[in-house]
Each structure stands twice: as structure tokens, then as C-alpha cells.
Amino acid sequence: MTGTPVTGDVTEESVGGRAAEVRPAPAPSAPPPSLPAGPDDVIRTRGLTKRFRGGQLAVDGLDLTVPRGSVFGFLGPNGSGKTTTIRMLMGLIAPTSGTASVLGASMPQSVATVLPRVGALIEGPALYGFLTGRDNLDRFDAADPTADPRTRRQRVEAALERVGLSAAAGKKARAYSLGMKQRLGLASALLRPRELLVLDEPTNGLDPQGMREIRTLVREVAAEGTTVFLSSHLLDEIEQVCSHAAVMSRGRLVVQGTVAELAARAQGRLVVRTPDTAKAAEVLAAHRVAGPAVEDGRVSGELGALGEEVLPGLCAALVAAGVRVHGFGLERGTLEDAFVALTGEGFDVAG
Amino acid sequence: MSRADVSRAEVPRAAAPPVPAGRGRGTASGYLALFRNELRLVFRRLRTRVLLGILALLPVLIGVVVKLNTDSPHDGRGPSFIAQTTQNGVFLIFTALAVALPVFLPMTVGVVAGDAVAGESAAGTLRYLLVAPAGRTRLLAAKFTAGLVFCLAGTVVVTLSALAAGAVLFPLGDVTLISGDTIGLVDALPRAALVAAVVALSLSGLVAIGLFVSTLTGSGIAAMAATVGLVITVQILDGFPQLDAIRPFLFPHYWMSFGDLLRAPMYWDNILKDLGLQAAYVAVFGSAAWARFTSRDISA
Numbered sequence: 001m002t003g004t005p006v007t008g009d010v011t012e013e014s015v016g017g018r019a020a021e022v023r024p025a026p027a028p029s030a031p032p033p034s035l036p037a038g039p040d041d042v043i044r045t046r047g048l049t050k051r052f053r054g055g056q057l058a059v060d061g062l063d064l065t066v067p068r069g070s071v072f073g074f075l076g077p078n079g080s081g082k083t084t085t086i087r088m089l090m091g092l093i094a095p096t097s098g099t100a101s102v103l104g105a106s107m108p109q110s111v112a113t114v115l116p117r118v119g120a121l122i123e124g125p126a127l128y129g130f131l132t133g134r135d136n137l138d139r140f141d142a143a144d145p146t147a148d149p150r151t152r153r154q155r156v157e158a159a160l161e162r163v164g165l166s167a168a169a170g171k172k173a174r175a176y177s178l179g180m181k182q183r184l185g186l187a188s189a190l191l192r193p194r195e196l197l198v199l200d201e202p203t204n205g206l207d208p209q210g211m212r213e214i215r216t217l218v219r220e221v222a223a224e225g226t227t228v229f230l231s232s233h234l235l236d237e238i239e240q241v242c243s244h245a246a247v248m249s250r251g252r253l254v255v256q257g258t259v260a261e262l263a264a265r266a267q268g269r270l271v272v273r274t275p276d277t278a279k280a281a282e283v284l285a286a287h288r289v290a291g292p293a294v295e296d297g298r299v300s301g302e303l304g305a306l307g308e309e310v311l312p313g314l315c316a317a318l319v320a321a322g323v324r325v326h327g328f329g330l331e332r333g334t335l336e337d338a339f340v341a342l343t344g345e346g347f348d349v350a351g
Numbered sequence: 352m353s354r355a356d357v358s359r360a361e362v363p364r365a366a367a368p369p370v371p372a373g374r375g376r377g378t379a380s381g382y383l384a385l386f387r388n389e390l391r392l393v394f395r396r397l398r399t400r401v402l403l404g405i406l407a408l409l410p411v412l413i414g415v416v417v418k419l420n421t422d423s424p425h426d427g428r429g430p431s432f433i434a435q436t437t438q439n440g441v442f443l444i445f446t447a448l449a450v451a452l453p454v455f456l457p458m459t460v461g462v463v464a465g466d467a468v469a470g471e472s473a474a475g476t477l478r479y480l481l482v483a484p485a486g487r488t489r490l491l492a493a494k495f496t497a498g499l500v501f502c503l504a505g506t507v508v509v510t511l512s513a514l515a516a517g518a519v520l521f522p523l524g525d526v527t528l529i530s531g532d533t534i535g536l537v538d539a540l541p542r543a544a545l546v547a548a549v550v551a552l553s554l555s556g557l558v559a560i561g562l563f564v565s566t567l568t569g570s571g572i573a574a575m576a577a578t579v580g581l582v583i584t585v586q587i588l589d590g591f592p593q594l595d596a597i598r599p600f601l602f603p604h605y606w607m608s609f610g611d612l613l614r615a616p617m618y619w620d621n622i623l624k625d626l627g628l629q630a631a632y633v634a635v636f637g638s639a640a641w642a643r644f645t646s647r648d649i650s651a
């Protein structure tokens with residue numbers, strides 16, 4: 001079983017709060033993260049490019065590789081080309097150049113054989129407001145010619161149950177809240193067992209409770225072995241649920257790999273908690289720790305080339321200098337640090 | 352039963368991908384499911400029901416107006432159908448169809464066909480149908496079929512409502528045809544059904560036109576308005592004798608020929624021309640709609 005551990009299982013959703021300080025390093029995952037991956041890639045694009053008629057270059061030479069069994073975070077600020085990429089992968093729009101294959105078959109030529117094995121939520125839910133939730137699912141299932149009409153009723157009910165909408169299934173969809181619509185959209189993506197689930201910003205516009213529900217569902221589905229391709233403009237969302245990630249910026253792929261790998265690119269920082277911040281900064285500077293930054297009750301700095309071997313000596317020096325050390329340790333990098341390091345620009349989370 | 356139990360029971364293979372390729376070849380019933388569903392969708396829309404309601408009211412209004420006019424001393428010398436109606440309620444069917452066919456019926460058909468693809472595009476449901484995957488050709492075929500069924504439904508509604516109103520407002524009895532022959536009531540009703548069928552088929556070209564317009568835009572309202580506007584424009588053009596050269600190729604040109612079925616023997620020439628013209632429109636605009644829809648980016 002090549003199921004990849006979901007890193008978010010360990011770190012609980014830390015609402016607010018800075019860096020995930022005690023993030024355990026995610027276990028090394030089975031599929032190799034690097035680019036020349038095996039034939040079992042669920043999504044593979046080469047030079048995928050989309051220029052819209054207005055001349056807008058929305059996706060620019062994308063080489064994306066999504067290994068089977070991963071929970072793959074597709075990260076990028078608004079307008080970076082995530083939805084456009086997903087539309088090309090799903091055969092909704094034709095690439096200007098380049099190729100895309102999903103589940104081993106090229107798109108958009110193979111939509112009829114590939115898409116029955118893929119569940120998708122693209123740019124928010126879209127429902128027939130005058131139909132009940134149940135009848136909406138009925139219609140989307142009827143749209144799939146390979147779905148067995150004899151098991152439809154049963155599969156629709158199971159999908160409703162799965163997303164917790166059984167009680168509201170008889171209500172008209174226009175009376176649904178955004179969270180309910182989003183969950184109904186997920187239900188339609190889960191009408192059949194899928195090999196791949198594509199979710200385009202599935203928590204967009206939801207309140208924290210709604211976000212948690214969706215993320216829990218994503219983890220469940222991933223645990224069953226379905227590969228999940230999840231786009232988001234929220235860094236912490238990717239950190240919480242994904243094993244792999246790719247970062248988009250202005251239509252281009254900046255980097256891809258395991259979340260652990262990416263986060264590791266951001267150097268760990270030495271953090272000292274102490275009331276004697278000024279004296280601590282002095283000591284650190286004297287020991288060639290780069291750019292000690294003083295905040296309220298803490299001093300942090302880059303170890304740089306020093307390496308972790310200097311830590312015991314540093315600690316002793318602080319104590320010897322009379323610094324009251326309340327805390328001393330390395331803080332792991334986050335995806336956000338990695339993004340900033342990679343692109344040299346901030347990540348506009350507000351969007 | 353917990354969620355996990357349900358999913359385990361329902362999704363036995365999910366835990367063990369890869370699922371063999373080639374799974375789930377479509378079956379005939381799976382293929383047709385969308386056609387059935389499309390019909391249900393059309394007739395569950397409030398808009399469709401309102402349109403059919405208006406079509407049902409129309410014959411009643413016509414019947415009442417004709418009744419009031421005959422009761423007045425002024426002896427109407429209107430169209431032949433109307434004069435006949437006062438003698439025989441069955442003729443209200445033909446009067447109502449003659450009134451509904453130039454404007455009301457095509458307007459309702461224009462609304463339904465024009466909205467077919469554009470409405471789904473505007474609502475965003477189109478992308479979910481296509482990733483299901485409905486198949487663009489299959490979806491278009493389902494929309495066209497539903498449009499045809501709506502034509503039939505609209506015509507049948509006018510026919511039945513006219514029959515009911517005619518029976519209430521006027522005497523029923525032997526029907527005197529345009530050619531002067533008289534047929535019994537029992538023979539007249541199958542003829543009315545035949546007329547309704549021909550009228551419904553006369554609208555098929557318009558369904559294809561509406562569907563084509565519908566693939567051009569992402570706005571349901573725009574597509575409906577454009578289709579209905581087109582109907583009215585072409586109807587007006589068909590009234591200009593100066594345009595004699597092109598009039599026989601306008602889709603409504605032979606619509607009124609259904610009256611030829613009320614002769615003995617029935618006169619088929621113009622009706623066959625009408626049906627042939629509709630077939631040509633279906634072929635041309637159906638192909639155009641297909642070419643456009645199967646190649647277009649769905650970015651709504």
C-alpha cells in the first residue's frame with residue numbers, strides 16, 4: 001500500500017498563530033517526489049500552456065507530475081492559473097500548446113474514458129436551484145453514461161450520507177448555504193469510487209467550521225487510496241492536508257515536491273525565549289549567528305553554515321552570560337517561508 | 352451505520368487502485384439516462400410550466416372572443432377557421448393553432464431552445480455535466496430531443512385546450528372541411544391529431560436554430576432574446592412580397608400549410624415542402640451547433 005501519510009493528521013489545525021513550531025517532519029513518503037517519476041503518475045503535463053483569446057497567458061509551460069496516492073496541493077495566489085490548469089486537465093478548455101495526461105490517457109482526447117474515474121469540483125459548486133439536492137445528484141449521475149442507472153438511487157443516497165446532507169436532501173438547492181452547496185458538489189464528485197479527486201479551492205468562502213468539514217472529508221477520501229489534487233491559495237490549508245505540493249506564480253510552476261521537502265528549503269531558525277533579549281542578541285551575534293532579530297521576549301537568528309553542532313555551545317554561552325533562557329531550539333521552516341524564499345515575493349493570502 | 356461503513360460497503364474497490372482501465376463501458380440505458388433526465392429537467396422548470404400555461408389559456412381566450420363576437424349582431428367575416436368555429440367547436444383547434452403558430456408557439460420554443468446550453472453555461476452546471484462526463488455530442492442530442500418534445504407538448508396543450516374550450520363554448524358535430532366535404536366527429540379528431548403533429552414538426556428547424564444560438568453565448572437571457580427576435584424578424588421578412596426570391600427558404604414560410612390537411616383529399620405538397628425545409632434547417636443548424644459546441648472552450 002503506497003498510501004502517503006497525511007501530514008495534517010499530526011498537526012492539528014492551528015488557527016492563527018505563526019509558524020507551526022513543533023511540526024514533526026512528515027514520514028518519508030513512498031512515491032519519489034522528484035520530477036522523473038514513474039509511469040504511475042495520475043497527472044502529467046509537459047509544456048502545458050494556455051493563452052486566452054485576449055492574449056492573456058494564463059498558464060505558461062507547465063510541467064506538473066502528480067504521483068498516485070498523493071494528496072497534492074496546487075498552490076498559488078489568485079490569478080496564478082490554477083483553475084485554468086484544472087480546466088485543461090478536465091478537457092473543458094483546449095491547451096494552446098503542450099500536453100496533459102490524466103490517469104495515463106491524454107486529455108482532452110480521452111475525456112470519455114478518463115472522467116468517469118475522476119471526481120471534480122471546479123471553481124465552486126454549480127447547482128440547479130429549482131431541483132432538490134438529491135435530484136441534482138441524480139442529474140449529474142445520469143450525465144455519466146458509464147454510471148449504472150440501477151444503482152443510482154443507492155449511490156446518490158450513499159454520497160449524500162457521506163457529506164452529511166441526508167437530512168437536507170429533499171430541500172431545493174437554492175435554499176442551501178454555501179457550505180451545503182460545496183458539500184453537495186463534493187457528493188457529486190463522490191458518486192462513484194474515483195481514482196482521482198480534483199478539488200479547486202474547495203474551502204473558498206467557507207467559515208472555519210465548513211473548512212474543517214471539507215478537510216476532514218478530503219483526508220478520509222485520501223485514506224481510501226484516492227489521489228487528491230487540491231488547489232488552494234491558502235498556504236496553511238496545503239500544509240495541513242497535503243503530502244505533496246506545487247507552487248504556481250503568474251502561470252508558471254515555481255517548484256514541486258513533497259511538502260516536507262519544500263518546507264525544508266526554508267532554513268530553520270534558532271529561537272531563544274528570554275526576558276533578557278538584548279544580552280541574548282549580543283551573545284548570539286558574538287557567536288556568528290546571522291541577523292539576530294529581537295521580538296517581544298524572543299530572539300531569533302539564522303544558523304547559516306554553522307550547523308546544528310554549535311547549539312550546545314551556544315546554549316552554554318547564553319547561560320554563562322547570565323541570560324535567563326526560558327526556551328531554546330530550532331523552529332522549522334514553513335511553506336510560506338519557502339514560498340518567499342523561492343519567489344522573492346510575499347504570498348498574498350488575503351486575495 | 353457510520354459513514355465509514357457506508358463508504359466501505361459502497362466503494363469496495365476504492366481502497367485498491369489502480370482500477371483496471373476500460374472499466375465502465377457505457378450501457379444503452381446509461382447512455383439514454385441523460386435524455387430522460389433532460390426531459391424531466393425541462394418540464395420541471397417553472398418557466399416551462401408558465402409557457403405551457405399561457406399556451407393553454409390562448410385557445411380559451413380565442414374561443415371566448417369568437418363567442419362574444421357571434422353573439423353580437425355584427426356578423427363577423429374573419430378568417431375561414433373563425434367563421435367555421437361558431438358552427439363547430441372542433442374548429443377551435445385549427446383556429447387556435449393558426450393563431451399560436453406564427454408567434455406564440457415559436458416564442459416559447461425559442462425560449463426553451465435558446466436557453467438550453469447557454470442557461471447551463473451561465474449557471475455553471477455545464478462544466479459539471481461535461482466532467483461527469485456527459486459527452487458534448489450526447490448532451491447536445493439530449494437538448495435537441497428535449498426541445499422537440501417541448502414543441503410537441505406545446506402543440507398538444509394548445510390542441511387539447513382548444514378541444515375542451517370548443518366543446519364547452521360551441522356545438523360539436525360533423526365537420527365541414529375547407530373543400531366543402533363533411534366528415535364525422537370521429538374522423539375529425541384523428542385529423543386534428545395529424546395537424547398537431549405536423550405543427551410540432553414545423554417547429555423542429557427553430558429548435559436547431561435556437562440550440563445553435565445557445566452555443567454561441569454564455570448568457571441564457573441573450574440566447575433566448577436573440578432566438579425570439581430572430582423568429583419575429585424572419586416572420587416579418589416572410590411578409591414582404593419583394594423578397595419572393597428568398598421567402599420559400601425562410602423556415603416559417605410553409606407553417607400555415609397545415610390547413611391543407613383539412614381538405615378531402617388532403618393536399619400534401621406544401622406540407623412536404625415544409626417538412627423538407629425543417630429537415631434542412633435541422634441539418635444545417637444542428638451541424639453548426641455541434642461544430643461550435645464540440646470545439647469550444649468551456650470557461651464559465
Ligand SMILES: Nc1ncnc2c1ncn2[C@@H]1O[C@H](COP(=O)(O)OP(=O)(O)O)[C@@H](O)[C@H]1O
Pocket residue numbers: 052053054056057058076077078079080081082083084085650
Ligand atoms: N476565460 C478567460 N478569458 C480570459 N482570461 C482568463 C479567462 N479565465 C481566466 N483568465 C485569466 O487567466 C489568469 C489565471 O486565472 P485562473 O486560472 O482563474 O487563476 P486561479 O484559479 O489561480 O485564481 C487570470 O489572470 C485570469 O484573469
Ligand SMILES: [Mg+2]
Pocket residue numbers: 079082083084123200201
Ligand atoms: Mg481559481
